[in-house]
Amino acid sequence: MTSWTDKHVVVTGGASFIGSHLVDKLVTLGADVTVVDNLSSGKKENLEQSWDKIKFIKKDLEYILKDDLKELFRDQEVVFHLAAVHGGRGYIATHPADVSSNFAIDHHVFEGCVSSNVDKIIFASTACVYPTNLQAEIGSDYKLREEDSNPFDLDKYMSADIEYGWGKLMSEMQMISFNKQYGLQGCPVRFVTAYGPRENETHAIIALIYKAVERMDPYVIWGDGNQERDFTYVEDIVEGSILAAERVSDCTPVNLGTGKRYKIIDVVEMICKIINWHPAQFKFDTSKPVGALSRALDNSRARDRISWTPRFSLEEGLRKTIQWYLTTHKIEGKVTERTLLEHS
Secondary structure: OOOOOOOEEEEEOOOOHHHHHHHHHHHHOOOEEEEEEOOOOOOHHHHOOOHHHOEEEEOOOOOOOHHHHHHHOOOOOEEEEOOOOOOOHHHHHHOHHHHHOHHHHHHHHHHHHHHOOOOEEEEEEEHHHOOHHHOOOOOOOOOEOHHHHOOOOOOOOOOOOHHHHHHHHHHHHHHHHHHHHHOOOEEEEEEOOEEOOOOOOOOHHHHHHHHHHOOOOOEEEEOOOOOEEOOEEHHHHHHHHHHHHHHOOEOOOEEEOOOOOEEHHHHHHHHHHHHOOOOOOEEEEOOOOOOOOEOOEOOHHHHHHHOOOOOOOHHHHHHHHHHHHHHHOOOOOOOOHHHHHOOO
16 A cells, blocks of 8 residues: 555544544554544444544534535545445335435535545445346346446446435446546445444344344344345455555546355354354244345456455454454343344
């Protein structure tokens, strides 16, 4: 990685799961980091490791004046934009209006970067920008490529995964429009089922760990358990985001995925093996939202453009995540449905 020493960096949503890990890494690289977060889902304790080395600003970027925006990003060189209304499939499926506000949040951040002459912005996008018809067959070996949702080509038909995916895809288009009109430089990085310490139970992996740690029996799995996902450990996401900041300026989107598929039932079995417990019975709840049936990302552009490949296998990442969860979670002996659908 190139030198980040004394580089002025803003991380929006920096108290969140991925954002806080990114902040910690940037601090270790010597960056001068400002975190902007409204703490709607982020937590100050996520920043414990770096708190005395950063500047923290509590601000809601959905409701902010232009003058405040300009001041917020004044003298900053790089912005990592992760602030968003987000969650796992259960959350985004049941909060369609809430996640639609991301379009406004993103517009304000792009506007603030332009008005303050920020050098570059890295935008946290998602695999939900891809058409669901490319992800509708269990057992598919097709890996989603960036050109399957190309925000540079507005003359072709596009599709995305529910309101959350449409919002992110539209914001990639926004980002390109700011590049065309004002010269804003940066890169959208497309995350896929990121997981790791500090994540909450509305997201897939932590939800599955939560149920196992609480000894849920019968253990309820949303869907039939055969739906497939590409899981990316948070440290790999952070490394890829920083490399994108160093090496991509033209707003070309980059996938950050492993390219490997795992069935949800197999992930549950892996979790149970790690914690040395297994339910007597599984129950499959097909009334719950499951999203795309088979999703994995092609990461060849990441290899070519930013020299990134994931370092952590799923088992390695799960072991690290479970170790963290066991040390931070207070066992109650029951699973609360609301915890899986709402931020605490």
